[in-house]
Amino acid sequence: MGMGIATGVLAVGLIGGGTFAYFSDTETSNNTFAAGTLDLTLKPTEIINVNNIKPGDWMNRSFKLKNDGSLDISKVLLSTDYTVTDANGNNNDDFGKHIRVNFMWNKDKSITGSWTGLDQVVWYTTLDELKGMSPDAVANKVFVPHFEEKGGLKAGDSDTLDVQFEFVENNQDQNEFQGDSLNLTWKFEAKQGKGVSK
Structure with missing residues:
Protein backbone atom coordinates (compact mmCIF):
# COMPACT_ATOMS: atom_id res chain seq x y z
CA MET A 1 0.00 0.00 0.00
CA GLY A 2 2.84 2.35 0.87
CA MET A 3 4.46 1.48 -2.43
CA GLY A 4 1.24 2.37 -4.27
CA ILE A 5 1.08 5.80 -2.60
CA ALA A 6 4.74 6.52 -3.46
CA THR A 7 4.11 5.55 -7.07
CA GLY A 8 1.05 7.83 -7.21
CA VAL A 9 3.04 10.79 -5.78
CA LEU A 10 5.80 10.19 -8.33
CA ALA A 11 3.27 10.07 -11.18
CA VAL A 12 1.66 13.35 -10.05
CA GLY A 13 5.10 14.93 -9.78
CA LEU A 14 5.97 13.90 -13.32
CA ILE A 15 2.66 15.23 -14.67
CA GLY A 16 3.13 18.55 -12.82
CA GLY A 17 6.75 18.84 -13.92
CA GLY A 18 5.75 18.19 -17.50
CA THR A 19 3.65 21.39 -17.62
CA PHE A 20 6.86 23.48 -17.60
CA ALA A 21 8.52 21.71 -20.49
CA TYR A 22 7.86 24.20 -23.41
CA PHE A 23 9.82 26.61 -25.62
CA SER A 24 9.99 30.29 -24.63
CA ASP A 25 11.53 33.55 -25.79
CA THR A 26 11.50 37.02 -24.21
CA GLU A 27 12.00 40.51 -25.63
CA THR A 28 12.02 43.70 -23.53
CA SER A 29 10.70 47.06 -24.75
CA ASN A 30 12.25 50.18 -23.23
CA ASN A 31 10.16 53.30 -24.00
CA THR A 32 10.42 57.02 -23.32
CA PHE A 33 7.95 59.87 -23.04
CA ALA A 34 9.80 63.21 -23.00
CA ALA A 35 7.71 66.36 -22.62
CA GLY A 36 8.57 69.44 -24.65
CA THR A 37 8.93 72.94 -23.24
CA LEU A 38 7.21 76.28 -23.68
CA ASP A 39 9.70 79.08 -23.02
CA LEU A 40 8.65 82.59 -24.02
CA THR A 41 11.16 85.42 -23.59
CA LEU A 42 10.52 89.15 -23.74
CA LYS A 43 13.22 91.69 -24.65
CA PRO A 44 13.43 94.23 -23.22
CA THR A 45 11.48 93.28 -20.11
CA GLU A 46 10.81 96.97 -19.42
CA ILE A 47 9.01 98.24 -22.50
CA ILE A 48 8.52 101.84 -21.36
CA ASN A 49 9.85 104.08 -18.62
CA VAL A 50 9.12 107.74 -19.25
CA ASN A 51 8.93 110.88 -17.09
CA ASN A 52 7.45 114.38 -17.39
CA ILE A 53 4.69 113.50 -19.82
CA LYS A 54 1.79 115.86 -20.45
CA PRO A 55 -1.55 115.56 -22.28
CA GLY A 56 -0.90 115.20 -25.99
CA ASP A 57 2.49 113.46 -25.65
CA TRP A 58 2.99 110.10 -27.39
CA MET A 59 5.72 107.49 -27.05
CA ASN A 60 6.82 104.82 -29.54
CA ARG A 61 8.52 101.65 -28.33
CA SER A 62 9.54 98.25 -29.75
CA PHE A 63 9.94 94.87 -28.09
CA LYS A 64 10.53 91.27 -29.11
CA LEU A 65 8.79 88.03 -28.18
CA LYS A 66 10.88 84.90 -28.72
CA ASN A 67 10.06 81.20 -28.42
CA ASP A 68 13.11 79.64 -26.74
CA GLY A 69 11.25 76.39 -26.04
CA SER A 70 11.04 73.17 -28.03
CA LEU A 71 7.28 73.37 -28.71
CA ASP A 72 5.45 75.73 -31.04
CA ILE A 73 3.37 78.40 -29.33
CA SER A 74 -0.15 78.85 -30.71
CA LYS A 75 -1.05 82.04 -28.82
CA VAL A 76 0.56 84.67 -26.62
CA LEU A 77 -2.20 86.29 -24.59
CA LEU A 78 -1.60 89.78 -23.21
CA SER A 79 -3.10 90.72 -19.86
CA THR A 80 -2.95 94.25 -18.49
CA ASP A 81 -2.87 95.59 -14.97
CA TYR A 82 -1.72 98.88 -13.49
CA THR A 83 -1.60 100.90 -10.31
CA VAL A 84 -1.85 104.67 -10.06
CA THR A 85 -0.03 106.79 -7.51
CA ASP A 86 -2.08 109.91 -6.83
CA ALA A 87 0.55 112.52 -5.96
CA ASN A 88 -1.87 115.11 -4.57
CA GLY A 89 -4.73 112.92 -3.34
CA ASN A 90 -7.15 114.75 -5.61
CA ASN A 91 -7.97 112.22 -8.33
CA ASN A 92 -11.62 111.87 -9.24
CA ASP A 93 -10.79 109.90 -12.38
CA ASP A 94 -8.60 106.94 -13.30
CA PHE A 95 -5.28 107.95 -14.91
CA GLY A 96 -5.47 104.68 -16.92
CA LYS A 97 -8.48 106.07 -18.81
CA HIS A 98 -6.23 108.83 -20.17
CA ILE A 99 -3.30 106.66 -21.33
CA ARG A 100 -4.15 105.06 -24.66
CA VAL A 101 -2.42 102.39 -26.72
CA ASN A 102 -2.89 103.86 -30.19
CA PHE A 103 -1.56 100.69 -31.75
CA MET A 104 0.37 97.54 -31.02
CA TRP A 105 1.57 96.11 -34.30
CA ASN A 106 3.26 92.74 -34.86
CA LYS A 107 5.60 93.41 -37.81
CA ASP A 108 6.10 89.71 -38.53
CA LYS A 109 2.39 88.98 -38.86
CA SER A 110 1.61 91.74 -41.37
CA ILE A 111 2.56 92.47 -44.94
CA THR A 112 5.94 94.22 -44.83
CA GLY A 113 5.64 97.97 -44.67
CA SER A 114 1.88 98.15 -44.23
CA TRP A 115 -0.56 98.01 -41.37
CA THR A 116 -4.18 98.80 -40.74
CA GLY A 151 -0.37 83.08 -36.44
CA GLY A 152 1.57 81.61 -33.53
CA LEU A 153 5.27 81.45 -32.76
CA LYS A 154 7.31 78.45 -33.88
CA ALA A 155 10.10 77.03 -31.70
CA GLY A 156 13.20 79.19 -32.13
CA ASP A 157 11.28 81.99 -33.89
CA SER A 158 10.70 85.56 -32.70
CA ASP A 159 8.31 88.42 -33.48
CA THR A 160 8.99 92.15 -33.20
CA LEU A 161 6.17 94.38 -32.04
CA ASP A 162 5.82 98.16 -32.15
CA VAL A 163 3.59 99.99 -29.70
CA GLN A 164 2.55 103.62 -29.33
CA PHE A 165 1.25 105.07 -26.07
CA GLU A 166 -0.42 108.48 -25.79
CA PHE A 167 -1.41 110.66 -22.85
CA VAL A 168 -4.70 111.70 -24.42
CA GLU A 169 -5.49 115.42 -24.56
CA ASN A 170 -9.26 115.57 -24.03
CA ASN A 171 -9.60 119.40 -24.10
CA GLN A 172 -10.83 119.34 -20.51
CA ASP A 173 -9.23 120.07 -17.15
CA GLN A 174 -6.71 117.28 -16.47
CA ASN A 175 -4.86 119.06 -13.65
CA GLU A 176 -5.70 116.28 -11.21
CA PHE A 177 -3.05 114.10 -12.91
CA GLN A 178 -0.13 116.51 -12.38
CA GLY A 179 2.66 114.64 -10.60
CA ASP A 180 0.81 111.29 -10.75
CA SER A 181 2.43 108.09 -11.95
CA LEU A 182 1.07 104.90 -13.43
CA ASN A 183 2.84 101.57 -13.06
CA LEU A 184 1.85 99.30 -15.97
CA THR A 185 2.20 95.52 -15.82
CA TRP A 186 1.88 93.56 -19.04
CA LYS A 187 1.93 89.77 -18.74
CA PHE A 188 2.47 87.71 -21.89
CA GLU A 189 1.22 84.14 -21.47
CA ALA A 190 2.24 81.53 -24.05
CA LYS A 191 -0.25 78.77 -24.89
CA GLN A 192 0.51 75.45 -26.56
CA GLY A 193 -1.28 74.31 -29.69
CA LYS A 194 -3.70 71.37 -29.93
CA GLY A 195 -2.41 67.84 -29.49
CA VAL A 196 -1.32 66.02 -32.66
CA SER A 197 -0.41 62.48 -33.65
CA LYS A 198 3.24 61.68 -32.95
Missing part, protein backbone atom coordinates in the same frame (compact mmCIF):
# COMPACT_ATOMS: atom_id res chain seq x y z
CA GLY A 117 -6.46 98.64 -37.75
CA LEU A 118 -7.56 95.19 -38.91
CA ASP A 119 -4.18 93.54 -38.31
CA GLN A 120 -3.35 95.20 -34.99
CA VAL A 121 -2.92 93.38 -31.70
CA VAL A 122 -4.36 96.48 -30.00
CA TRP A 123 -5.94 99.48 -31.72
CA TYR A 124 -6.97 102.76 -30.01
CA THR A 125 -7.60 101.27 -26.59
CA THR A 126 -7.06 102.91 -23.20
CA LEU A 127 -5.23 101.01 -20.47
CA ASP A 128 -8.49 100.95 -18.53
CA GLU A 129 -10.27 99.23 -21.45
CA LEU A 130 -7.31 96.91 -22.05
CA LYS A 131 -7.62 95.53 -18.50
CA GLY A 132 -10.74 93.66 -19.60
CA MET A 133 -9.17 92.22 -22.76
CA SER A 134 -6.64 89.49 -23.57
CA PRO A 135 -5.47 90.03 -27.16
CA ASP A 136 -3.19 87.52 -28.88
CA ALA A 137 0.17 89.21 -29.56
CA VAL A 138 1.19 86.65 -32.21
CA ALA A 139 -2.10 86.28 -34.08
CA ASN A 140 -2.44 86.97 -37.77
CA LYS A 141 -5.99 88.18 -38.33
CA VAL A 142 -5.56 88.98 -42.04
CA PHE A 143 -3.30 86.19 -43.30
CA VAL A 144 -1.98 86.60 -46.86
CA PRO A 145 -0.21 83.39 -48.01
CA HIS A 146 3.32 83.73 -49.48
CA PHE A 147 3.69 87.23 -47.98
CA GLU A 148 3.56 86.75 -44.22
CA GLU A 149 3.61 84.26 -41.37
CA LYS A 150 0.62 82.40 -40.03
Whole structure:
Protein backbone atom coordinates (compact mmCIF):
# COMPACT_ATOMS: atom_id res chain seq x y z
CA MET A 1 0.00 0.00 0.00
CA GLY A 2 2.84 2.35 0.87
CA MET A 3 4.46 1.48 -2.43
CA GLY A 4 1.24 2.37 -4.27
CA ILE A 5 1.08 5.80 -2.60
CA ALA A 6 4.74 6.52 -3.46
CA THR A 7 4.11 5.55 -7.07
CA GLY A 8 1.05 7.83 -7.21
CA VAL A 9 3.04 10.79 -5.78
CA LEU A 10 5.80 10.19 -8.33
CA ALA A 11 3.27 10.07 -11.18
CA VAL A 12 1.66 13.35 -10.05
CA GLY A 13 5.10 14.93 -9.78
CA LEU A 14 5.97 13.90 -13.32
CA ILE A 15 2.66 15.23 -14.67
CA GLY A 16 3.13 18.55 -12.82
CA GLY A 17 6.75 18.84 -13.92
CA GLY A 18 5.75 18.19 -17.50
CA THR A 19 3.65 21.39 -17.62
CA PHE A 20 6.86 23.48 -17.60
CA ALA A 21 8.52 21.71 -20.49
CA TYR A 22 7.86 24.20 -23.41
CA PHE A 23 9.82 26.61 -25.62
CA SER A 24 9.99 30.29 -24.63
CA ASP A 25 11.53 33.55 -25.79
CA THR A 26 11.50 37.02 -24.21
CA GLU A 27 12.00 40.51 -25.63
CA THR A 28 12.02 43.70 -23.53
CA SER A 29 10.70 47.06 -24.75
CA ASN A 30 12.25 50.18 -23.23
CA ASN A 31 10.16 53.30 -24.00
CA THR A 32 10.42 57.02 -23.32
CA PHE A 33 7.95 59.87 -23.04
CA ALA A 34 9.80 63.21 -23.00
CA ALA A 35 7.71 66.36 -22.62
CA GLY A 36 8.57 69.44 -24.65
CA THR A 37 8.93 72.94 -23.24
CA LEU A 38 7.21 76.28 -23.68
CA ASP A 39 9.70 79.08 -23.02
CA LEU A 40 8.65 82.59 -24.02
CA THR A 41 11.16 85.42 -23.59
CA LEU A 42 10.52 89.15 -23.74
CA LYS A 43 13.22 91.69 -24.65
CA PRO A 44 13.43 94.23 -23.22
CA THR A 45 11.48 93.28 -20.11
CA GLU A 46 10.81 96.97 -19.42
CA ILE A 47 9.01 98.24 -22.50
CA ILE A 48 8.52 101.84 -21.36
CA ASN A 49 9.85 104.08 -18.62
CA VAL A 50 9.12 107.74 -19.25
CA ASN A 51 8.93 110.88 -17.09
CA ASN A 52 7.45 114.38 -17.39
CA ILE A 53 4.69 113.50 -19.82
CA LYS A 54 1.79 115.86 -20.45
CA PRO A 55 -1.55 115.56 -22.28
CA GLY A 56 -0.90 115.20 -25.99
CA ASP A 57 2.49 113.46 -25.65
CA TRP A 58 2.99 110.10 -27.39
CA MET A 59 5.72 107.49 -27.05
CA ASN A 60 6.82 104.82 -29.54
CA ARG A 61 8.52 101.65 -28.33
CA SER A 62 9.54 98.25 -29.75
CA PHE A 63 9.94 94.87 -28.09
CA LYS A 64 10.53 91.27 -29.11
CA LEU A 65 8.79 88.03 -28.18
CA LYS A 66 10.88 84.90 -28.72
CA ASN A 67 10.06 81.20 -28.42
CA ASP A 68 13.11 79.64 -26.74
CA GLY A 69 11.25 76.39 -26.04
CA SER A 70 11.04 73.17 -28.03
CA LEU A 71 7.28 73.37 -28.71
CA ASP A 72 5.45 75.73 -31.04
CA ILE A 73 3.37 78.40 -29.33
CA SER A 74 -0.15 78.85 -30.71
CA LYS A 75 -1.05 82.04 -28.82
CA VAL A 76 0.56 84.67 -26.62
CA LEU A 77 -2.20 86.29 -24.59
CA LEU A 78 -1.60 89.78 -23.21
CA SER A 79 -3.10 90.72 -19.86
CA THR A 80 -2.95 94.25 -18.49
CA ASP A 81 -2.87 95.59 -14.97
CA TYR A 82 -1.72 98.88 -13.49
CA THR A 83 -1.60 100.90 -10.31
CA VAL A 84 -1.85 104.67 -10.06
CA THR A 85 -0.03 106.79 -7.51
CA ASP A 86 -2.08 109.91 -6.83
CA ALA A 87 0.55 112.52 -5.96
CA ASN A 88 -1.87 115.11 -4.57
CA GLY A 89 -4.73 112.92 -3.34
CA ASN A 90 -7.15 114.75 -5.61
CA ASN A 91 -7.97 112.22 -8.33
CA ASN A 92 -11.62 111.87 -9.24
CA ASP A 93 -10.79 109.90 -12.38
CA ASP A 94 -8.60 106.94 -13.30
CA PHE A 95 -5.28 107.95 -14.91
CA GLY A 96 -5.47 104.68 -16.92
CA LYS A 97 -8.48 106.07 -18.81
CA HIS A 98 -6.23 108.83 -20.17
CA ILE A 99 -3.30 106.66 -21.33
CA ARG A 100 -4.15 105.06 -24.66
CA VAL A 101 -2.42 102.39 -26.72
CA ASN A 102 -2.89 103.86 -30.19
CA PHE A 103 -1.56 100.69 -31.75
CA MET A 104 0.37 97.54 -31.02
CA TRP A 105 1.57 96.11 -34.30
CA ASN A 106 3.26 92.74 -34.86
CA LYS A 107 5.60 93.41 -37.81
CA ASP A 108 6.10 89.71 -38.53
CA LYS A 109 2.39 88.98 -38.86
CA SER A 110 1.61 91.74 -41.37
CA ILE A 111 2.56 92.47 -44.94
CA THR A 112 5.94 94.22 -44.83
CA GLY A 113 5.64 97.97 -44.67
CA SER A 114 1.88 98.15 -44.23
CA TRP A 115 -0.56 98.01 -41.37
CA THR A 116 -4.18 98.80 -40.74
CA GLY A 117 -6.46 98.64 -37.75
CA LEU A 118 -7.56 95.19 -38.91
CA ASP A 119 -4.18 93.54 -38.31
CA GLN A 120 -3.35 95.20 -34.99
CA VAL A 121 -2.92 93.38 -31.70
CA VAL A 122 -4.36 96.48 -30.00
CA TRP A 123 -5.94 99.48 -31.72
CA TYR A 124 -6.97 102.76 -30.01
CA THR A 125 -7.60 101.27 -26.59
CA THR A 126 -7.06 102.91 -23.20
CA LEU A 127 -5.23 101.01 -20.47
CA ASP A 128 -8.49 100.95 -18.53
CA GLU A 129 -10.27 99.23 -21.45
CA LEU A 130 -7.31 96.91 -22.05
CA LYS A 131 -7.62 95.53 -18.50
CA GLY A 132 -10.74 93.66 -19.60
CA MET A 133 -9.17 92.22 -22.76
CA SER A 134 -6.64 89.49 -23.57
CA PRO A 135 -5.47 90.03 -27.16
CA ASP A 136 -3.19 87.52 -28.88
CA ALA A 137 0.17 89.21 -29.56
CA VAL A 138 1.19 86.65 -32.21
CA ALA A 139 -2.10 86.28 -34.08
CA ASN A 140 -2.44 86.97 -37.77
CA LYS A 141 -5.99 88.18 -38.33
CA VAL A 142 -5.56 88.98 -42.04
CA PHE A 143 -3.30 86.19 -43.30
CA VAL A 144 -1.98 86.60 -46.86
CA PRO A 145 -0.21 83.39 -48.01
CA HIS A 146 3.32 83.73 -49.48
CA PHE A 147 3.69 87.23 -47.98
CA GLU A 148 3.56 86.75 -44.22
CA GLU A 149 3.61 84.26 -41.37
CA LYS A 150 0.62 82.40 -40.03
CA GLY A 151 -0.37 83.08 -36.44
CA GLY A 152 1.57 81.61 -33.53
CA LEU A 153 5.27 81.45 -32.76
CA LYS A 154 7.31 78.45 -33.88
CA ALA A 155 10.10 77.03 -31.70
CA GLY A 156 13.20 79.19 -32.13
CA ASP A 157 11.28 81.99 -33.89
CA SER A 158 10.70 85.56 -32.70
CA ASP A 159 8.31 88.42 -33.48
CA THR A 160 8.99 92.15 -33.20
CA LEU A 161 6.17 94.38 -32.04
CA ASP A 162 5.82 98.16 -32.15
CA VAL A 163 3.59 99.99 -29.70
CA GLN A 164 2.55 103.62 -29.33
CA PHE A 165 1.25 105.07 -26.07
CA GLU A 166 -0.42 108.48 -25.79
CA PHE A 167 -1.41 110.66 -22.85
CA VAL A 168 -4.70 111.70 -24.42
CA GLU A 169 -5.49 115.42 -24.56
CA ASN A 170 -9.26 115.57 -24.03
CA ASN A 171 -9.60 119.40 -24.10
CA GLN A 172 -10.83 119.34 -20.51
CA ASP A 173 -9.23 120.07 -17.15
CA GLN A 174 -6.71 117.28 -16.47
CA ASN A 175 -4.86 119.06 -13.65
CA GLU A 176 -5.70 116.28 -11.21
CA PHE A 177 -3.05 114.10 -12.91
CA GLN A 178 -0.13 116.51 -12.38
CA GLY A 179 2.66 114.64 -10.60
CA ASP A 180 0.81 111.29 -10.75
CA SER A 181 2.43 108.09 -11.95
CA LEU A 182 1.07 104.90 -13.43
CA ASN A 183 2.84 101.57 -13.06
CA LEU A 184 1.85 99.30 -15.97
CA THR A 185 2.20 95.52 -15.82
CA TRP A 186 1.88 93.56 -19.04
CA LYS A 187 1.93 89.77 -18.74
CA PHE A 188 2.47 87.71 -21.89
CA GLU A 189 1.22 84.14 -21.47
CA ALA A 190 2.24 81.53 -24.05
CA LYS A 191 -0.25 78.77 -24.89
CA GLN A 192 0.51 75.45 -26.56
CA GLY A 193 -1.28 74.31 -29.69
CA LYS A 194 -3.70 71.37 -29.93
CA GLY A 195 -2.41 67.84 -29.49
CA VAL A 196 -1.32 66.02 -32.66
CA SER A 197 -0.41 62.48 -33.65
CA LYS A 198 3.24 61.68 -32.95
